[in-house]
Amino acid sequence: MKIFEKPIFAFGSAKDQYFLLLKKPSVIGNHYITPKEWLQNSKTVISFFLPFSEAVRKGNKKELFWPSSEWLHGRIEGQxxxxxxxxxxxxxxxxxxxxxxxxxxxxxxxxVKFPGSSDHPELSFTSNWSERHVGFICGLGSFGLSKGLIAQKGVAGRIGSIVTELYLSPDDRKYKKIYEYCIMCGKCAKNCPSRAISIENGKDHIACARFLDRTSVRYKPRYGCGKCQVEVPCEFKIPKENC
Incomplete structure (x- = not known):
């Protein structure tokens, strides 16, 4: 089974001031490591999006509760x-x-996932490098209601990044707002098996993580969900109209 379509690349400046904004407690926090802290002489951050194939996406539409075999393989083997x-x-x-x-x-x-589950007991559902935030800064796409990143080829896929000394001309961010590509239609919230997403309150990370834990038991050694990434207007493109 083909897992991914052709990737999309975006280049950001390692000294982009947006990376410093991620250190704010209201965004990620001071534990976030900037590109210059990862690599002192870095010049470029390369961010890329690997869109899931139609086979992976279609498989996960068979039922909207448990993840499909195609999606589980896309999530684990794809990563x-x-x-x-x-x-x-x-x-x-x-x-x-x-x-x-x-x-x-x-x-x-x-x-870090749940509060008190790591060496950083004061933190929860965070990390010191975020592929989605990096993608946003580099011009790859904007956030959606489900907290996924909506790129030119949609939200269903995986994101990676590299910090390098090679200089590559930074891409323009074609958006100004954090959720600019999201039309807030609520389809991802309706699809969510754990009811972890709502237009009013955003995403409940604890509810989402607990459901993923259930899938890790049911489908060991794999886990996943992805229902917020299929049967939605942003599945494989930037939505243009209200649904």
Missing amino acids: IFLNELCSHLKSKLMEEGYDSVVPSLDKRFWT
Whole structure:
């Protein structure tokens, strides 16, 4: 089964002031590591989106509660492929003399789920590098109600990034608002099996995480959901009209 379509790339400046804004407690927090902190002489942040194939997306529409086999493989094996792709691109950049870092694969990277479940008990549902926020800053896309990133090829897919010394001309952000590409139709909220999404309150990360834990038991060694990414206007494109 084909997992991904052709990727979309976006380039951001490692010194973009938006990265410093992520350190604000109201955004992510001071624990966030900026590109310059990952790699002192970095010049560019490469962000890319791998859209899920039609087979993966179609499979997850068979029923709107438990994830499909296609989606589970896209989520787990797809992420394995994405990690290998990041490592490959990093090695090619370094072969050309440009020091590079893949933050999500670096030993300094960490992520936290439930409160008190890590070495950072004061934090919950956060990390010191966010692929979605990086994608937003680099011009890849804007956020949606489900907190996914809506790129030119939609919300259904996976995101990766590399911080490098190679200079690449930064892409323009074609949006000014955080949720500019989201039409707030509420379809993702209706699809959510754990009722973790609402137009009024946004996303309940605890409810979402608990449902994912249920899938990890049911489908071990895989887990996933993705119902907020299929049967929605932003599934494979930027929505243009109200649904």
